[in-house]
Amino acid sequence: MxxxxxxxxxxxxxxxxxxxxxxxxxxxxxxxxxxxxxxxxxxxxxxxxxxxxxxxxxxxxxxxxxxxxxxxxxxxxxxxxxxxSDGEKRTFKKCKITEKQQNAILEIITDLKNGQRKPDLERENELIFQTGGDLV
Known part of the structure; x- marks a missing residue:
């Protein structure tokens, strides 16, 4: 820096x-x-x-x-x-997620909050990106 x-x-x-x-x-x-x-x-x-x-x-x-x-x-x-970021600002309007992906994210967050899951970025990405479905 x-x-x-x-x-x-x-x-x-x-x-x-x-x-x-x-x-x-x-x-x-x-x-x-x-x-x-x-x-x-x-x-x-x-x-x-x-x-x-x-x-x-x-x-x-x-x-x-x-x-x-x-x-x-x-x-x-x-x-x-x-x-x-040197003033760089990006928006991600073109990136869409499916309802199944949204539910997977909510489940991960809930499990982390409840202590039922330990943070594991690779596993969480697998869970989120393996699901298909309709865009939200």
Whole structure:
């Protein structure tokens, strides 16, 4: 990777950190719009009380963390990918998959999530590409 790309990615990291630092909750007073969150968390009080001693602040912190995840997913990763690809962007409109292939993909994802399958790219490609059928 070039030094320029490294610097551009570093700037993206700094931008995200600055924004998230500026929005970090200092107290729970900014949490006025989450009364139901607090009520629901009180139902789990016995489970979280050894970890959380301030539920309103925990809700504010959770909201902040959700914002960080959104920022990473919607801008940071996309911007870094753009930098790494030198701005090249492709769409794959001509590539179609069949309904059987779509079902094979969903089954693989489900099995991976449930721990019923270990990742195996070669085997997964076999399962996906051996199936025919009608295009989706």
């Amino acid at each position: 070039t030094n320029q790309k490294t610097q551009l990615i570093a700037l993206e990291v700094i931008r995200v950190l600055k924004t998230r630092f500026d929005n970090f909750p200092d107290d729970s007073q900014e949490n006025r719009n989450a009364p139901f969150h607090e009520a629901f968390l009180n139902a789990f009080k016995d489970k979280i009380e050894k970890y959380v001693d301030n539920v309103p602040y925990f809700i504010s912190l959770s909201s902040w963390l959700h914002g960080l995840n959104t920022t990473l997913g919607q801008s940071f990763f996309e911007n870094v990918a753009h930098i790494l």
